[in-house]
Amino acid sequence: MIFKKFLSTILLGLALSIGLFFGVGQPSIAAVPSPIFMVGVKVATVAEVSPNVELEVDRFLTSIPVSYYTIATVEDLKSQLGKPQTVLVDVREPFEYRSGHIPNAINIPLRTLAHNLNQIPRNLPVVLYCSSGYRSAMGVMTLHVLGYENVQGFPPSFTAWQAAGEAIASR
Template sequence: MMFKNFFSTILLGLALSIGLFFGVGQPSIAAAPSSAFMVGVKLAAVAKVSPKGELEVDRFLTSMPSGYYTIANVEGLKKLLEDPQTVLVDVREPSEYRSGHIPNAINIPLRTLTHNLDKIVGDRPVVLYCSSGYRSAMGVMTLHLLGYENVQGFPPSFAGWQAAGEAIASK
């Protein structure tokens, strides 16, 4: 029962984060896509935050190491990419990926991440990135909740890679 409450709380947080993400820059929450908003509403109706649930979330959050599974700079990512076993995942939408991406990255949009777990190898380093770091952080959290301990995010993101003057690939 405790796991169910914990999982419901996490799903609620993800749904609300997604709703907030799509609502950023919009005149009101009514402008957010109705499906994302309705998912949040449905989860809010079933997920009651209990003291045990709060305790489990607190345990999860305090178990995160310093740096929260991140590669802090372009040099760190380049060093990790020297290992040919590293899987680099661009979690942006396909149109964003096609307009330019970090070389050798595969495209798995965040919204399809759980449908593509077969591409997330459990025994090799996996790095997620997006445009600004927001979607990759959500992806890292999701994969860690699913038991993947080999996943890191690259918060400097594609914008940081590009600003450093690194090579950009396109398809």
């Protein structure tokens, strides 16, 4: 019960942190409550819902390994993929994967990641990528929360792979 509450607190804090990080400076209808829909409704802050959320988010963020995003270039990814046991996971949607992907990548859309953990080994290197780095970052963080220590992201993602003129597979 305590672990479940801890995990939900971490995931809530993580989702809010990611949303705030990527939403800074961006207009958002969620950023300002609409007076039409919010009349007489008190909106609770995250701190009010869980007073320890800042502590738990801090604990999670400081637990992320220093090598969290070490695959920073296409050349580094090619080097990693030269190791035969590396599992490459494309976390984009199936239609994106079918339109072209890095060869030998398996497709596990981010929204289905938790339902497909059986395809993600804990004892082999795993690299996640998407089209821009956003979904792969969420996937790496999610897997770290779930106890995976062998997962890295490729933030340059498919866009950089394609721009470098590397081979593209399709189904």
